Amino acid sequence: MPILTRRSLLAASGAALAMPALGQGNWPNRPIQLVVPWGAGGGTDATARIVGSLLERDLGQPVNVVNRTGGSGVVGHSAIATAAPDGYTIGMITVEITMMHWQGLTQLNPTSYTPLALMNSDPPGVQVKQDSPYQDIKALADAIKARPAGTFKASGTGQGGIWHLALVGWLQAMGLKGDHVRWVPSNGAAPAMQELAAGGVDIVTCSVPEARAMIDAGRAKSLAIMAPQRNPMFAQVPTLNETLGINYSVGAWRGIAAPKNLPAPIAQRYGAALKAAYDNPQFKEFMSSRGFGTVWQDAAGFASFMAEGDRAMGAAMRGAGLARG
């Protein structure tokens, strides 16, 4: 793996020498850092790596993916927002940027960045244990409504995370209170699926690709997804709308952004490169093989998408009692 070694060494030296570009005319003339607020091996990391490798070919400079994890995403999102706006540090921002500031975790919000492009969005699924007494979403929904609050336990991510809100939104759409099903905070989707398989919780609301390992192992099944359409990779899983008549959809999205005040020519160059990456069959193939959804919004579209999402999240989180301050 000599290439990896060289690239990563460049990453380290690039980070140490992160100074403003001397002349923007010949941008980019040194390696670019792509900051990922989540850990290696996860969905955001995988998406960032494929985007990074396609950008690298287009821009002619190495694009190094740097994982800045921790603090429920705050650490990485801060690293992107506070970097120099010289085009040499960009990052993959995620749905959490429209949520964390409502929780009082950070001051950062979508306007703290120069949005470049929205690339992906995954809807949550409703997963149960393989041998659960509820073999379809209708039976589960009826049982939830029939039993007293707190009977059912669900998990999928931390308190106030995107999959928690997905549950809250679904319950509210059924006319129930947001905490009718008790939320058990977990350290992400994988530990929640393990807890589900072990019989510790009844429901996990995370995206279907995140649940896939346990589903493939025959320990869990997906009853529905909260999206307008079915996912072609998991075509047998129905939507909430076709089974319950509930038109509720929400998603965990990922997009590329730069620090605020990125010079317009660089932003335009990125916009073109990201569009080319999005249209590249290699990107489409990679994303669909993992079951990840692809969505495209250019810089302006991404900005208004985030502004709209931010408002909706604020309302949902206040409604669920998850907002602070």
Place this chain on the structure above:
Amino acid sequence: MDALLQAFGLVFDPFVLGVIGVSALFGMFVGAMPGLTATMATALLVPVTFFMPPVPALGAIVTATAMAIFAGDIPGAMLRMPGTPASAAYADESYAMTQKGQLNLCMGVNLVFSVAGGMIGVAVLIAFAPLLAEVAINFSSYEYFWLACLGLTCAVFMSNADPVKGFLSLFFGLLLATVGIDPAAGFPRFTFDNVDLMGGVNFVATMIGMFAVSELMRGAVSLDQDAKVVVQAVGNIFKGVGGVFRRYWLNFLRGSAIGTAIGALPGAGADIAAWISYAMSKRFSKQPEKFGTGEVEGIVDATSANNSALASAWIPALVFGIPGDSITAIVIGVLYMKGMNPGPTVFQENPQLIYAVFLIFILANIIMLPLGWAAIKSARQILRAPRNMLLPVILLFCLVGSFAMTNSLYGVVLMLAMGILGWVMEEHGIPVAPLILGLVLGEMLEQTFVQSMIKADGHWLEFFSRPIAGTLGVVTLGIWLVMLGRGFRRGPVAAPA
């Protein structure tokens, strides 16, 4: 079967084999240098493994630590200075053999029984880890809560120090684990509005500080006191080893069994395994009066035990994410960095990676025989390496490694601060291992406790409602009662050895 074939493909790749070869030499050197430990070898590998795919990264750690634990025996026998703490238990005995003119036999026994003991540990790892993973897939937060409790209990129980100092260290580790975003309510704690602290105290950077930097400071203080090295020439080391094996095969099996069991317990590693098996050997020997006078019997037990402990420490690390010793605590950090989150699911999702680790363990123990022989033969040169050049190079690796863990200067600052803290603690006889275990297991303990309480609607008896959780709970509470009872009856317990 497919996964096993894939694993062979992963391991028998020129790059991976090259990494294993280089790490073997590195491990031999680090182990043979008094003051440089196997844990430090692992810490120094962190920056290097950062740039590798998972298999060579884990291969480097497995190979280097296996070599280091054996190589620690070399200066023990030649200079009466154990190369790693794992050889400390029998350094006096080995040196006494050397003085009796039995250096060759002593080295041969150390090498052959290290390899054999290592193989037993690997066999147990291969046999039990996948089985345990099958069981562990059904573990929920209740079971993990009790496992975390048991692990923390072991940390204090197994350390050689005064229990009060052990608890002090443990509770400080748990305190450090609370820094960051609270795993239950998602609220920042002890972060002082600092974004880096929101990510918590990185335990790998902490360990690099505690195990490497603190050792550097100790080394720097005593730099000019280097003993003039006088090393005897070594002849045919394998002569007479067969006779020792025929005579002491029971000791070998007992030492390996004790080592494997202790290695698998959280918080206790190769060093404790060597102390306990040496003591057991003396206790059950027909001629205990000869111990300490250069008798090979105790060495057979202890040198088998420390190498077998090394492999079995990976069992709880891979299956539960609970480190079996300080080396596997770093390994858990590396696994997370590679996206191979430890836990029973890794056995289902990436069995080929697990098999590759097993294969590398076997391979490492096989090449230990020729490389160990070469290390013994060249001990004179190795032991003359100038320390004033070695220490700055080590510091450099520490800096790069801690930067790699957080991708920011935060890791470097944390590492240096923890290095000073570790040095102060060791100078006052406070063990650092319980602190590390508290830091690594703190989040698991808190998270599983809160999850369990939410799931149980606050009914604490639910912690005993599942058969395995109930058993683990009763065992944990039983150990606590015994510890309390002993404390009341005898007052402070004197530290053994």
